[in-house]
Amino acid sequence: MPELNLIQHHPAEGPGAIAQWAASRGVTLRVFRADLGQLPPASSAPVILLGGPYESNAGPAWLEAERQWLAGSLDQGAPVFAICLGAQLLALSLGGNVRRMGQAETGWTDVNFADGRSLKVLQWHEDAIDLPPNAQLLASSEQCEQQMYCVGPTRVGLQFHPEWNVESVTMLNQHFAEESPLPRGPQDNAAYSEVFDWLQATLDKWWKAV
Numbered sequence: 001m002p003e004l005n006l007i008q009h010h011p012a013e014g015p016g017a018i019a020q021w022a023a024s025r026g027v028t029l030r031v032f033r034a035d036l037g038q039l040p041p042a043s044s045a046p047v048i049l050l051g052g053p054y055e056s057n058a059g060p061a062w063l064e065a066e067r068q069w070l071a072g073s074l075d076q077g078a079p080v081f082a083i084c085l086g087a088q089l090l091a092l093s094l095g096g097n098v099r100r101m102g103q104a105e106t107g108w109t110d111v112n113f114a115d116g117r118s119l120k121v122l123q124w125h126e127d128a129i130d131l132p133p134n135a136q137l138l139a140s141s142e143q144c145e146q147q148m149y150c151v152g153p154t155r156v157g158l159q160f161h162p163e164w165n166v167e168s169v170t171m172l173n174q175h176f177a178e179e180s181p182l183p184r185g186p187q188d189n190a191a192y193s194e195v196f197d198w199l200q201a202t203l204d205k206w207w208k209a210v
Contacts, residue, residue, distance in 0.1 A: 003028045004207075005040050007066070009052030009085060012175035016163040017196050018048060021203050034066045042072030046079040046154075046210045049086025051161060056088035056098045056127065067093065079154035079210045081203065084125055087149075087157030094151055096132035101125075105143045106181035108191065111160060113139045113148070119198055120191055121160040122169070124181060129159065153209035162199040165192055 004022065006015055006029050015022075015029060022029045032038040035052070049070075054063055070093050074080070082090040088098045104126045112118045114137065129146040131137060139148035141160075150156045164172075166187045173180045 001026050001028045003030055003045075005045055005047040006031050007034050007039070007047060007049045007086070008032065009034050009050055009054065009063075011035075012171050013050055013052055014168070014171075015048075015050070016168040017165045017199055018163045018203070020165075020196070021200050024200075025204075025207070027207070035060075035062055037062055037065075039066060039069045042069050042076065044073070044076040044078050046207075047073065047081075049080060049082040049089060050163070051084030051086060051125075054085060056085055056092055074155075079206070080156070081206050082155075082157045083163060084159060084161060087159055088127060088129055090155065090157045091129045091132050091135075091149075094132035094135070094155070096135065097130035098127050099130065101128050101144065103143070104181070105141065107183065108188075109141050109143070109160065111139050111141050111147050119195065121162060121195055122164045122182065123160050124172075125159060129157070154206065156202075156206055162195050162202070165196070 004027050008014055008031055032040055070089055074093055080090050092098060105123045108120050109123045110118055111121050128144050131146055131149050135149045135151045137149050141147050144159060147159045169182050172182055173184060
């Protein structure tokens with residue numbers, strides 16, 4: 001079975017729906033906890049970078065180690081699919097910038113894609129990306145223009161969280177308690193299903209390009 005590295009940054013933010021996609025496609029996910037000092041060797045191997053409650057251009061010492069690891073992997077041509085914190089790390093490594101927003105973007109949000117499609121997705125972030133050189137903007141929201149970008153077909157960054165399913169949100173709410181702005185109570189299963197369909201198609205396209 002083909003293998004795919006995945007970098008997790010926080011105990012409450014795991015692969016979520018990405019694990020479902022991988023299992024259905026016969027792909028083995030190799031999960032590394034960067035916050036515990038776990039990283040694969042820098043290489044050209046494809047990788048998914050998840051999110052986390054840290055500043056992409058500051059944060060703990062292990063995050064600096066990850067920034068160096070990511071730079072080394074990109075130098076070797078690694079394909080990267082990056083979400084939230086991961087998308088910010090990718091943008092920084094490719095010459096972009098990350099800045100604090102005037103107001104956090106949280107909960108279900110409408111994202112509009114360059115192809116004219118719109119999708120309601122979950123968000124929880126306080127920082128925004130200034131795109132790196134040669135990046136193509138693929139999606140925006142009313143509050144944050146840079147919701148999705150790519151640099152070529154194999155380096156993709158998302159500011160929103162299509163990997164969060166009902167179980168993911170439940171875990172985040174339990175971990176962060178009153179600090180969490182995510183939905184509670186009965187969940188909109190149709191919304192999660194639509195996002196999962198989009199995630200599967202998007203990961204399929206990236207994986208094929210890889």
